Amino acid sequence: MNKTALITGASSGLGREFAWICAESGYDLVITARNLANLNALKSEIEAKFGVRVFVIGADLAKSQSVEQICKFCKENDLKIDILINNAGFGDHDEFSKCDIKKQNEMIAVNITSLLNLTHYFLNLMLNNGGGKILNIASAASLTAGPKMSVYYASKAFVRNFSVALAEELREKNISVTAFCPGPVATNFGERANVKNAKIFARSDDANAVAKRAFEAMQKGKTLVYDGRFMWLANLLTRLVPSTFSAKVTGYLNG
Numbered sequence: 001m002n003k004t005a006l007i008t009g010a011s012s013g014l015g016r017e018f019a020w021i022c023a024e025s026g027y028d029l030v031i032t033a034r035n036l037a038n039l040n041a042l043k044s045e046i047e048a049k050f051g052v053r054v055f056v057i058g059a060d061l062a063k064s065q066s067v068e069q070i071c072k073f074c075k076e077n078d079l080k081i082d083i084l085i086n087n088a089g090f091g092d093h094d095e096f097s098k099c100d101i102k103k104q105n106e107m108i109a110v111n112i113t114s115l116l117n118l119t120h121y122f123l124n125l126m127l128n129n130g131g132g133k134i135l136n137i138a139s140a141a142s143l144t145a146g147p148k149m150s151v152y153y154a155s156k157a158f159v160r161n162f163s164v165a166l167a168e169e170l171r172e173k174n175i176s177v178t179a180f181c182p183g184p185v186a187t188n189f190g191e192r193a194n195v196k197n198a199k200i201f202a203r204s205d206d207a208n209a210v211a212k213r214a215f216e217a218m219q220k221g222k223t224l225v226y227d228g229r230f231m232w233l234a235n236l237l238t239r240l241v242p243s244t245f246s247a248k249v250t251g252y253l254n255g
C-alpha cells in the first residue's frame with residue numbers, strides 16, 4: 001500500500017506543485033483547499049498520470065470546524081498520514097490601521113491556528129505509528145517585522161519558531177519537522193495579497209523548483225531552510241542589524 005501525504009492549500013501555487021511531486025514519488029494524496037473545482041481537476045490529472053489515489057476535501061481553514069472535518073475524513077477513510085504539508089496561507093498588504101480586521105483574523109486562523117491543530121492531531125497519530133514527516137511552509141517574511149503586512153510577517157515568524165521548537169522536541173522520535181522559508185515565488189500569492197507590484201516581488205522563483213527543494217529538504221529531515229536568491233544574505237543581515245532597521249528596509253521593499 002502506498003504511503004499518504006496530506007497537503008493543505010493544494011488548489012494552486014506551491015500546494016499544487018507539492019501534489020504533483022508527492023504523487024510522482026508514489027504517495028497517495030489527501031488534498032484540501034476551498035476551490036473544489038481546481039482540486040477535482042487536479043485529482044483527475046494526477047490519478048490519470050500516476051495511478052495513485054487522490055482524496056479531495058473542500059475546506060475553509062479560516063473556519064474552526066474545518067480542521068475537525070479534515071481529521072474526521074481521514075479517520076473515516078482509514079487514511080494513515082505519513083507526510084503532512086501545512087502549506088495553505090495568504091497575506092494582505094495595507095497599513096494595519098486601515099486594514100480589514102476580519103481578514104487579519106482569518107489570516108491568523110489559516111496561517112497559524114489550522115497549522116497548529118492539524119499538526120497536533122496528525123503528530124499524535126504519527127507518534128503512535130512510529131514515524132512521519134511534517135513540512136510547514138513559513139516564509140522569508142519570518143525573518144523580520146514587515147510594515148504594511150505586519151500580521152502576515154508575524155504569522156510566519158510563528159510558523160518558523162513553532163516548527164523549530166517542535167523539531168527539537170521530536171528529535172528522538174523518528175518524526176521530522178521542516179520549516180521551509182521561501183523568498184518571493186511566482187504563484188497567486190502576490191495578487192491575492194495585493195503585493196504583486198511591490199519591489200520585493202520584482203524577481204520571483206518558479207513554484208515547481210521551490211516545491212521540489214522544499215520536498216527534498218523534508219525528505220532529508222532538515223529543520224530550517226531559507227530558500228531563494230540572496231536569502232543567505234537576508235538571514236545574515238537580519239541577525240546583524242537592529243530589528244527596527246530591518247523593519248524600515250522591509251517597509252520600503254513592501255512598497
Ligand SMILES: NC(=O)c1ccc[n+]([C@@H]2O[C@H](COP(=O)([O-])OP(=O)(O)OC[C@H]3O[C@@H](n4cnc5c(N)ncnc54)[C@H](OP(=O)(O)O)[C@@H]3O)[C@@H](O)[C@H]2O)c1
Binds near residue numbers: 010034183188190
Ligand atoms: N508566493 C510567495 O511569494 C510565498 C513566499 C513565501 C511563503 N509563501 C507561502 O507559501 C504558501 C503557499 O502559498 P502560494 O504562494 O502557493 O499562494 P497561492 O497560489 O495563493 O496558494 C495559496 C493556497 O492556500 C489556500 N488557502 C488560502 N486561504 C485558504 C482558506 N481560508 N482555507 C483553505 N485554504 C486556503 C488556497 O486555496 P483556496 O483559495 O482554494 O482556498 C491556495 O491553495 C503560503 O503559506 C504562503 O504564505 C509564499
